[in-house]
Amino acid sequence: VEPISLGLALAGVLTGYISYPRLYCLFAECCGQKRSLSREALQKDLDNKLFGQHLAKKVILNAVSGFLSNPKPKKPLTLSLHGWTGTGKNFASKIIAENIYEGGLNSDYVHLFVATLHFPHASNITLYKDQLQMWIRGNVSACARSIFIFDEMDKMHAGLIDAIKPFLDYYDVVDEVSYQKAIFIFLSNAGAERITDVALDFWKSGKQREEIKLRDMEHALAVSVFNNKNSGFWHSSLIDRNLIDYFVPFLPLEYKHLKMCIRVEMQSRGYEVDEDIISKVAEEMTFFPKEERVFSDKGCKTVFTKLDYYLDD
Numbered sequence: 001v002e003p004i005s006l007g008l009a010l011a012g013v014l015t016g017y018i019s020y021p022r023l024y025c026l027f028a029e030c031c032g033q034k035r036s037l038s039r040e041a042l043q044k045d046l047d048n049k050l051f052g053q054h055l056a057k058k059v060i061l062n063a064v065s066g067f068l069s070n071p072k073p074k075k076p077l078t079l080s081l082h083g084w085t086g087t088g089k090n091f092a093s094k095i096i097a098e099n100i101y102e103g104g105l106n107s108d109y110v111h112l113f114v115a116t117l118h119f120p121h122a123s124n125i126t127l128y129k130d131q132l133q134m135w136i137r138g139n140v141s142a143c144a145r146s147i148f149i150f151d152e153m154d155k156m157h158a159g160l161i162d163a164i165k166p167f168l169d170y171y172d173v174v175d176e177v178s179y180q181k182a183i184f185i186f187l188s189n190a191g192a193e194r195i196t197d198v199a200l201d202f203w204k205s206g207k208q209r210e211e212i213k214l215r216d217m218e219h220a221l222a223v224s225v226f227n228n229k230n231s232g233f234w235h236s237s238l239i240d241r242n243l244i245d246y247f248v249p250f251l252p253l254e255y256k257h258l259k260m261c262i263r264v265e266m267q268s269r270g271y272e273v274d275e276d277i278i279s280k281v282a283e284e285m286t287f288f289p290k291e292e293r294v295f296s297d298k299g300c301k302t303v304f305t306k307l308d309y310y311l312d313d
């Protein structure tokens with residue numbers, strides 16, 4: 001314990017106003033801290049940073065703030081984020097993590113797994129399974145409010161998904177540990193085609209993208225993910241057993257959203273916003289379907305490297 005926190009803690013105890021743990025957490029990151037999540041702050045962050053995703057914003061805001069304000073959840077929160085590449089699934093997970101823990105993705109209580117990076121060899125599945133279960137158990141025993149993010153869920157071996165399953169269920173305790181306050185976020189491209197079809201139908205019929213409702217997506221998404229033989233979910237019973245609380249659709253991004261991404265990036269690098277450069281970078285991206293050129297096929301993912309080229313001039 002550093003002398004300053006200790007001194008302040010003693011002062012707190014002497015005055016009888018503040019308990020030591022609470023005081024300590026003002027200076028260092030603590031499990032379940034960041035002075036309790038503010039729904040307004042999360043909303044502001046999503047509104048200001050996540051572009052073109054009105055459905056994802058709404059679901060994430062309600063799901064996360066509702067879950068965190070429930071003192072006795074019956075099961076951990078499980079969100080499954082789906083959509084085309086570069087549409088903001090990792091980015092949204094980062095926003096969630098940052099709104100719960102000061103350190104965001106770098107927090108000791110936030111754990112990111114990437115299927116192809118952390119579990120690359122099918123022959124090692126038994127070992128990965130044991131390690132993953134031990135890791136989750138160890139971390140949730142140390143901090144009930146742990147966050148686990150699994151990227152590339154569609155490339156994850158079915159056996160590994162089954163290994164996570166017991167932690168997601170409605171059990172009070174599993175091996176003396178309660179998982180009910182933990183948050184599991186699964187990211188995948190599974191169902192992206194279906195999401196795109198719906199978005200394209202709206203676009204073709206001249207409707208606003210914002211008119212797309214969750215019910216236009218949710219059922220179709222669950223069914224298409226479930227029926228996709230390449231998707232890890234298909235093998236497992238996560239969906240079958242209703243262990244996923246929310247399917248969160250990420251819509252494919254349009255030209256105007258790419259411009260928003262580029263604008264933010266220019267500002268964050270300290271450059272003056274130059275609309276000419278922004279348009280040039282956005283126009284360099286490729287769009288689909290070929291004829292209509294409505295959606296960016298890499299979302300906002302590669303716009304930043306393209307921007308480097310123009311900023312060097």
Ligand SMILES: Nc1ncnc2c1ncn2[C@@H]1O[C@H](COP(=O)(O)OP(=O)(O)OP(=O)(O)O)[C@@H](O)[C@H]1O
Nearest residue numbers: 049050051084085086087088089090091261300301
């Ligand atoms: N909807 C969005 N609003 C604002 N920025 C975005 C959005 N989508 C993507 N970006 C930007 O592009 C970067 C890459 O996006 P991100 O990694 O979140 O995509 P993804 O959906 O997780 O893709 P993948 O399926 O390939 O993993 C983000 O870090 C962010 O800067």
